[in-house]
Amino acid sequence: MNLSLEKLRIEDSRALxxxxxxxxxxxxxxxxPRGDEYYHFDVFLNQLDSLIDEQNHGISNFYLIKxxxxxxxxxxxxxxxxxAQxxxxxxxxxxxxYAGKGIASRALKLLLEQVSEEGIVKQVKAxxxxxxxxxxxxxxxxxFERLDISDDTIHFNGVSVRFINYKWTAK
Structure with missing residues (x-):
C-alpha cells in the first residue's frame, strides 16, 4: 500500500x-477515551482548529496517514x-x-525522513x-532506542501497565 503523510488541514475535518x-x-x-464530547462535530471542529493553530505556531506537527x-x-x-533542544x-x-499491515512502521519512517531533511528536530521521544x-x-x-520502564503503574481496561520510554536521534 502506497502511503503519504499530509499535514493536518481544516479541509480534512469531515473525513478525520x-x-x-x-x-x-x-x-x-x-x-x-477522548470523552463523549469529542464525538460531536462542533466540539471536534473546535479542537481541530486549536491543533491547526498549534501547528501554525510550530509547537506541534499533526499528520494524516493517507x-x-x-x-x-x-x-x-x-x-x-x-x-532550542x-x-x-x-x-x-x-x-x-489497517492495523497489522506495517502502516505505522512505514509512516514513521516517512516522518523521520521528513524531520531529518527539514531539521525540525534532532531527537524524537516516544x-x-x-x-x-x-x-x-x-x-x-x-x-528508536529503549531507555527505561517507568516505575509508575497505571490501570487501564482491567490491566496494570507501565510506560516504556524511547528516543530516536537523527544521524
Whole structure:
C-alpha cells in the first residue's frame, strides 16, 4: 500500500471526524477515551482548529496517514516541539481496518525522513505501554532506542501497565 503523510488541514475535518468515530471503540482498547464530547462535530471542529493553530505556531506537527486514494488510514503527530533542544514527542494511531499491515512502521519512517531533511528536530521521544508489543516493534524497527520502564503503574481496561520510554536521534 502506497502511503503519504499530509499535514493536518481544516479541509480534512469531515473525513478525520469519520475516521475517529469509526475507530472509537478500537482505539479505546489501547488508549484512554477522548470523552463523549469529542464525538460531536462542533466540539471536534473546535479542537481541530486549536491543533491547526498549534501547528501554525510550530509547537506541534499533526499528520494524516493517507493511502493511494487519499483516504485517512491513521494519524501521526510530533508534539511539544522544543526548538532550542530540537526535540519532539511522537504519537500515532492506525485505524482498525489497517492495523497489522506495517502502516505505522512505514509512516514513521516517512516522518523521520521528513524531520531529518527539514531539521525540525534532532531527537524524537516516544512512549508506549508494556502490553503494546506492536507499538514497541514499530518504534524499534525505526531505530528508536529503549531507555527505561517507568516505575509508575497505571490501570487501564482491567490491566496494570507501565510506560516504556524511547528516543530516536537523527544521524
Amino acid at each position: 471526524f469519520e475516521f475517529e468515530l469509526n475507530n472509537k471503540t478500537y482505539f479505546e482498547k489501547t488508549v484512554p 493511502d493511494i486514494n487519499h483516504s485517512i488510514v491513521g494519524r501521526m503527530n510530533l508534539v511539544d516541539i522544543e526548538k 530540537a526535540t519532539g514527542h511522537l504519537g500515532y494511531r492506525v485505524g482498525q481496518l 512512549k508506549t505501554t508494556t502490553n503494546n508489543i506492536a507499538s514497541q516493534r514499530v518504534l524499534e524497527k525505526n531505530g
